[in-house]
Amino acid sequence: MNNSQNAAVKQRTDAGNQMTDQPASDQQLVVRVQKGDRRAFDLLVVKYQHRILALVGRFIADHAEAQDVTQEAFIKAYRALPSFRGDSQFYTWMYRIAVNTAKNHLISRGRKTPTQDIDLDDAAFFADEANMKDVDTPDGLLQRDQLREVVFAAIEELPEELRRAVTLRELEGLSYEEIAEAMNCPIGTVRSRIFRAREAIEKKMRPLLSATA
């Protein structure tokens, strides 16, 4: 990734951080888990598994090993979740658990831990590549490239109002209310547009994911 791309991503990342300052869905799900609803934790795992796996993968190159450590990190998080007070975002908290779990894993295997951590500010989106390489299998890299192509191609094909709504949401991190103001339409319409946009994209990416599953 060159400097201009980095800057562009960083710009989008900063915008995205506005959204993650108020991760209402995470908060809702965390509360449900704390009330004993394990299904809510399942949704949190599904939501963050890719990012946490990518994070752990920066410490542990072997994909299968990284998967095990990621799983362990989520289990630790689940066990500690009742004491999570919500002072920080769920992902930030999860990030710390994952990093510690990965480091402990390396120490237990007699391996050196990276001397430089990933900056927590950049952790959410990994815009900064830091000093750790994102090691993945050729298949994994190919799959990611294909996925990106499919997703962006699907976005290009969306009707203008759907594309704008989903972009404002996913990249700019605007709330439905803010998008409604920006697009001069009711909140219900925004909600519907974002849903329809996701459905259209999801439909295109489904064969790719089911083929690699």
Add this chain to the structure above:
Amino acid sequence: MKDRINESLSALCDGECDELELRRVLNYVSNDPEMRDRWNRYNLIGAVMREESARVSDISRGVMQALDGMPVDDVAAPEQQSSALATHPVRRNAPDWLVSGAVAASVTLAVLFGARIMNDVTSAPSMMMAATPVQQVGEGASVSEQRIEIDGRSGQLPATVGVTTDELRVAQETLEQYVRDQSGQNAAAASVPAQVAPYARVANFGRDTGVKE
């Protein structure tokens, strides 16, 4: 209906669904694996659009399987958990089969103990006899004489008997007291249901006669 719940799922991605919707979504997700996959794809769309590092791999099922059976209030600080807990989580509470086994064993012991006391009570005289070695009784004494002596009618015991006279007298007094008590209880038992009498006898023997085991 399906579209409506999918729209709620999409709204949940953005933290824009209310508590009622959240509950409905969680109910659907737990019964419909397709919805869970859809939630995964919705979140992947956002990750890809934001150029987040994401490895496409589903570890959530493994996490939930590992968590299966683990209570949510089984809290421990993440750093206190060993890595072994992750792959083979250990429940702190005793397993159900162990608890029920312990209860069954306790009840069995209580029944056996009670039965033994009952047997002791009914065979008390013969036990007293057994306590006197036959070969230590004077050669000239007949079996009937031995019984009489032990019964305390003669007040004389051969000097060779292993039990001291005082001990035997105490035992005889205890036994006589017990027999007197039983006579009174039997009379009282005639006016109560038959099942009460054996228990009263057992309870009375240990407590009122001063017998210590």
